[in-house]
Amino acid sequence: MTTQTGRDWLDLASPPSPPRDLDGTTSRETGPGEAPAPSRGPAARRRLRTGLFPGRSPRGGSAQDTMLHGLAQVRSGAARAGSVAAGHLQPVLSAAAGPLGRVAPAWRDATARLGAHPFAARAADAARRAGTLPWGRSLLLAALAVLGLGAVFLAWCAATLPPLSGPRIPDSTVTVQAEDGTPIARRGVVRGRALPLDAVAPVMREAFLAARDPWFEDGYRLDAAGVAAVIGQAFRDTISDGPRAGSPRLTQRLVRRDLIGVAPGEPRSLADRVREAMLVLWLQAREDRPRILARALDLARFGPGLTGIDAAARTLFGKEAASLGPAEAAYLAGLSLAPDLRPDRDVTAVRALGRDVLDGMVMRASLSAAQSAEAGRALGGLSPVGATPVTRSGIPDLVVAEAADRLAPAPREAVVRTTLDRELQAMAEKAAARRLDAAGSGARAGLLILGPDGGVQAVVAGGAPLADTPEARRAASASLRHLGRDGRPVYDRLVAGPMPAAERRRALLTLLAGLARPPEGPDDPASRDGLFVGPAGDLLVGTYLSGTAAENGAGDGPEALFQDVAAQVAKARPAPQAAEAREPARETGSTPRGSARPAWQNPGERNAAAALHGVPRVIDTGRLRLDGQAIRLVGIEGQGGSYAREFRQYLRRREVTCQPAGGADLYRCRAGDQDLSEVVLFNGAGRAAPGAPPELQAAEANARGRKAGVWQ
Known part of the structure; x- marks a missing residue:
């Protein structure tokens, strides 16, 4: 026999089911003394249909009979499937019955108390009255659906809350090297240890509060108004810096910036706002103020990849958090307000934020005016460990950004070797220092040296760091020489082709203008920068000098700095004697210019x-x-x-x-x-x-x- 498509296979091991009528009852034969069962023939089926749909005339009898017969078969199949499912679920339900039995009495008591509340009675009465209206049931169902979706959304937000310990990112280190392998900068991800509050210097705690929440000690209660204020502030895009606005600001900044990880100005989703309100209320209810302050210090970011006051103090100043002074505390607290700044690159911008922190400490009476002035003078000359003219130029960060695709994903330890020449760099720094001493206070000097292929061989930045522009990216790409990842070489640039002279000069002028930009705020806008560009052997040197020494535009100051650098380069790297001057050219050809001195030859050695x-x-x-x-x-x-x-x-x-x-x-x-x-x-x-x-x-x-x- 064959079965129709869509039909279930017959279970031949089970006895056949007794036939059923169309209404689902089992038909059986009439016994000798029994009355015949009521007829379920066509007339009865017509009466049944007429009773189900009063006022309609039965049309298409045979099709309706087929439909009713199909419904009866579906009902029978569902009953059999339900029996099988019940048999499979019986052990599971038996195992769950024990815990549910223990919970049931408490649930019944809670339900009884809730039902006895006057508000529940009024709500039930209102629901009954709404159900009597023509549209009441639909409105009630819609409200229940909305409440159900809202409950599901809140449950999902609660289930996806970030951990209170913060995101766990493995440590990684990227070392930027000069051409000879000497380290010139370090980048990567460092997470500090969790410190108790008494392991942090009191001046650091005060500086952090002055930066994050000057009104941290104000009273705060989690009553109805306090909860409403927390929820309202969670849905605001900015966190007020004025007097107390009705919410715990330090906790809110901790949750928004360090736990959820939303930077200032970034868009936030509805789920992020709800999670923020949940976490703020949780922390305010479960932890006291010293614990919240300690957690904020442990999770604060002090620059890209630098998390925690312990890591910041040891990495930037080489000391423990308990030994920080007022100037160092102000520097770190200001850096925590703008964690996208590089501590060894954006030194001037971080110092400006540190001065604002000192003013906040005076307002909080943490420092006197005299102590603040003394800390401000120390802050003016403060630089983190490893901050050099090279790091302040931004070249290491551009090179690392250019190498990121080749090093992805984040390596445990990576090495990036560049074209930077330490000998040229030392000459450039000494020449710039001499010109600044001659120019006096208020002047800024810097220079940039490009090799034949456009790679950066020396740089001194006295203004702002290089911005991430196409010209800066091209220079960073030309400066790459070798990449290594976890002890394995990834990239080697063995031969670098020369860059056309006009293109190299245009690139140098663009980069020099970026380096000569004054930092925001401290410089007089009336001062002018003088620039000078010229060759020194196979190198191209550009210099700038600002302030009183540059009052003639491209005048004596920048040109004198260039002449100083060019003289030092000529002294250390004398131009080799041309082959044509030593002997007649051979018939097979002459030595090309530019290849007379190998890249690794001793600069002072002559070819014999x-x-x-x-x-x-x-x-x-x-x-x-x-x-x-x-x-x-x-x-x-x-x-x-x-x-x-x-x-x-x-x-x-x-x-x-x-x-x-x-x-x-x-x-x-x-x-x-x-x-x-x-x-x-x-x-x-x-x-x-x-x-x-x-x-x-x-x-x-x-x-x-x-x-x-x-x-x-």
């Missing part, structure tokens, strides 16, 4: 040997024979065998240019724009010699990470 040019013959991956002379590639321990054959295939009929690199037979060779030493190490066809330059060590690390060549 002549440049070579031609098609070489490979001895091994570290030695070539060119013009009848055997030469060694700089920084390479060569390999023979298959690696030498592959290298010969790579150089087949290609002309190379080799420049002396200091030794009798040591040369730096290029095939086009490719440095052959870097090519060999990058392909794993050799090992870096002891004392090899950083570029070659990076190429070897790249091959080792890829398990190429000899590193398989």
